[in-house]
Amino acid sequence: MSQAAVTTPVAAPAAGWVAAAPGPSAPVGPVLYVLKRFPRLSETFVLREVLGLEAAGVRVLVDALLPPEDSPTHPELEAVRAEVRYVPRHARLRDPATLRAHLGLALRRPVRWSTLALRARRDGTWRRFVQGGIVADRVCREGVTHVHAHFATASSEVAVVAAALAGVTCSVTAHAKDIYHHDNAPHLARRLSRVDTVVTVSSHNVTHLESVVREGGIRASVRHVANGVGVGPVADPAASTSLLCVARLVPKKGVDLLVRAAALLTERHPGLVVDVIGDGPLRPELASLADTLGLDGRIHLRGSATGDEVQAALAGCRAFVLPCRIDADGDRDGMPTVLVEALARAVPVVSTDVVGIGELVVDGVTGLLVPPDDVEALAAAVDRLLVDPALAVRLGRAGRRLVAERYSPADATSALLDVFAGPAGRTGGAA
Secondary structure, three states: OOEEEOOOOOOOOOOOOOOOOOOOOOOOOOEEEEEEEOOOOOOHHHHHHHHHHHHOOOOEEEEEEEOOOOOOOOHHHHHOOOEEEEOOOOOOOOOHHHHHHHHHHHHHOHHHHHHHHHHHHHHOOHHHHHHHHHHHHHHHHHOOOEEEEEOOOHHHHHHHHHHHHHOOEEEEEEOOHHHHOOOOHHHHHHHHOOOOEEEEOOHHHHHHHHHHHHHOOOOOEEEEOOOOOOOOOOOOHHHOOOEEEEOOOOHHHOHHHHHHHHHHHOOOOOOOOEEEEEOOOOHHHHHHHHHHOOOOOOEEEEEOOOHHHHHHHHOOOOEEEEOOOOOOOOOOOOOOHHHHHHHHOOOOEEEEOOOOHHHOOOEOOOEEEEOOOOHHHHHHHHHHHHHOHHHHHHHHHHHHHHHHHHOOHHHHHHHHHHHHOOHHHOOOOOO
């Protein structure tokens, strides 16, 4: 497929998206990201990450395994300088360009190429091996010194092959579905077995991944690098009585629980309105549930939105509610970036004590936590913020201070630079 690239920035990123960061003790050469899709509306953390690295002077290249979704895009995408290429989805070794790439790699490192090819045949990952060769060819041609992937799934498999064929280091950021989902958990150790560094977004994930690495005899180090989010203008939750949820409409987000909780609150709060931003397979079911519960006109399913639209919604709500749960297939959230974004605006958060959320939403300090799948507890927590605007303001502002201290974009970029510099540039510690 042809290469699509943005070669010059044409707009400045919004405040809080990028912050200058000190470099590591060793210089960082060009870095190539392997992603499932780019851009992707829901993955603001990837966009922020790329912009932060570019602001720090790093040349970033992107190889995406799938074309972008047909959805709105964030305006900040205009500022990305990285050249984005779309790797053939069904790459075949007999395709002339792919064959040339692999022949060059095989001539350069014949033993390594043969070993990886045989392993791919054995593991049933031949397609990822072929794609990895295409990526490795670009790594060699562009002088890339490190390959990084987001999610320990197909993108990490391709990244690992590419780094091995090209002879450079490799890292992967593991999030949640790629760690815990029943379809992915059995493959996690294999997918991480040849990674140099595993990055993840919460201390809870670090503990889990360290056990996977230790039990699998894997050489990778595990590092906590929070998704950097800059603090924004202070919102005034006391000025509104509406609730906001921003989420993909999938079971693990628990939006159905929010709808049911709203039904319990309407008698005491007859003017209650819940805005839900996001889309997904559960949208028809949620609309039907709201109708069944007599919430017509109270639950607004807004669909997808850009970052600017989310920020505007945050500025006009009493609280942000995301009642995450562990789904039947093991899927769960690691650390929803949108919770950080809400607290960055001093909007109080109501969520559940699932995985690493309690590291950010400290019950009674920066927000309110309830058990997952407990509609009555969720309604009670929301009610506390609706009847006590001063509490909403206090929790929101405490959350904003925590975000400023622990989720600095500059700190996140600095930690990634440390990872990408390799062993010679590492200073140790976690972000």
